[in-house]
Amino acid sequence: METRPDLIRVEKLTKKYNHGQVVALHENDLTVKRGEVVAIIGPSGSGKSTFLRCLNLLEKPTSGHIYFDGVDLADRSVDINLHRRKMGMVFQHFNLFPHKTVLQNITMAPVTLKLKTPAEAEAKAKQLLERIGLPDKINEYPNMLSGGQKQRIAIIRALAMEPEVMLFDEPTSALDPEMVGEVLDLMRDLAKDGMTMVVVTHEMGFAREVAERVIFMDSGSILEENTPAELFDHPQNPRTQLFLSKVL
C-alpha cells in the first residue's frame, strides 16, 4: 500500500487565456506524493507547461485548487513567495542570470532571503558544483558555459534553496543532443536521492526509466495516467495511442 503523504494535490485546475477564449487547462486533478517522480507527456500546445507553471503560480489559475503541503496556493491570502522557496523550477532555456557569476547565481536567492549567511551559501554552492563536476566554473559567467553545463547549474541553483519538489519544464529540449545525457544523469541522480519531481519531457526513455507515474495530456486535459510500463505498452485512450505511435 502507498503510505507516502501527498505533497501536491491539484483539484479542478483550470486556466484560461484571452478573457476565456483560450482554455489552456480544463479541470485537471493530480496528486503527487512525497518522493514521487511524475512525468508529464503530450503533444505541443496540450497545456503541459501551463500546468507546471500553475503549480508554483507563475501562471495564476483561473479556478481550482493547488494544495501544497496542505496549503491552497490558489488562495489569495497565501504568501506565494514563501511557498516558491520550497518548489524549485528548471526551465527549457535555463534562465541563468547572465550578469552574475555561477557562484552568485547559486547564492543570490538563499542569501537575499536570509536563509543562509553568504559563507554558508558559498559552502553549499561549492558542494553542489562538486557534485556535478563543475567546481572550476565557480567564477565563470554563464555565457562561458555550454548548454549542458548551464542547465546543470540551473538545477543546482534551484537545489541550493533545498526545495521539497523540483519542477522541470522540458529541461533538455533546448540542448544539443550530445548534452542531453549529462542533464538526464543529474536528474536521475536526484530521483534516486528521493527528490519529489514533476517533469514535463519529450524524453520517453527517461520517463519510462525514472518516472513512477506518467501523465498524458492533450488539449488542456489529463487524459490518462499510469505506471510507465502500462502507459507506454498498453495505452488505453486513443489519443495516447496516437501520440505514442508518433513519438516512440
Next chain:
Amino acid sequence: MWWSNLFTDMSPASFFNFSFLPKYGVFFIQGIEYTLMLAVVSVLLAVIPALMLALMRLSKNKLIHAISGAYIALFRSTPLLVQLSIIYFGLFGVINIPRYSLFGFVDISRFIPGVVALALNSSAYVAEIFRAGILAVDKGQTEASRSLGLSAWQTMRLVVLPQAIKNVLPALANEIITMVKESSICSTLGMAELMFGAKAVASSTYITLAPYTLAALIYFCINYPASKGIEAIERRMRRGDKA
C-alpha cells in the same frame, strides 16, 4: 544669373572669418565647458527620476501609472524653450539662488534653473529609455528569480534592473549628445554656454556669421565622434551578449 547678386556681401570666406579668435576665443572655450556641464549634469540628474517614472509606468496601480504617463506626455509634448521659461521664471522666480560664480564664468543663479529644467525634460525621455530597457529583459529572468522565492521588488532590483541598465547605457550616452545640442536653448536665458558665446562674439565684433559657423563646427566635433564611439561600443556589447 538672376540670383548672382543675392549673396553680394557674403563671400564664402565670411563663413570662416575667424579673425575674432585671438581676442574672443575664451568665450568659446568657456562656452564648451558650460555646454558640457549642462548636458552631463542634467542627464545624470535625470537618471533617478527617470528610473522612478519608468517603474511607475510599469506599475499595475492605475493611478501611479497615470501620474507617470501624464508627466512624460507633458514634457514630451511641449517645447523645451517653453518648459525652460516656465521653470526659470516660475519655479525659480520663487526659489532664490544666490549669485555665486563657479569657475569664474558659471553663474549658479542661472546654471541651476537651467540644469533643473533640462533634467526635468530629459527625465521624461530617459524614462522611456528605461522602460524599454526593462521590457527588453527576457521574461525568463523574472520567472527564474520569482521561482526561487524572490519578491517582485527583489527581482527588479537584483535581476532585471542591472541587465536593463547595462542595455540602456548607449541610449543614455546618446541622450547626453541630444542635450549638448538642446542646451543651446539656454542661451536665451543668459546662460553662458556655447551658443551664448557665439552670440556675444557676433554682437561685439559685428562679425555676424563666422561665430555661428564656429559654434556649429564645435558642436559637430563633439557630437559626431561621440555618437560614432557609442555606436562602436554598442556593437561590441551586442557581440559580447551573443557569446
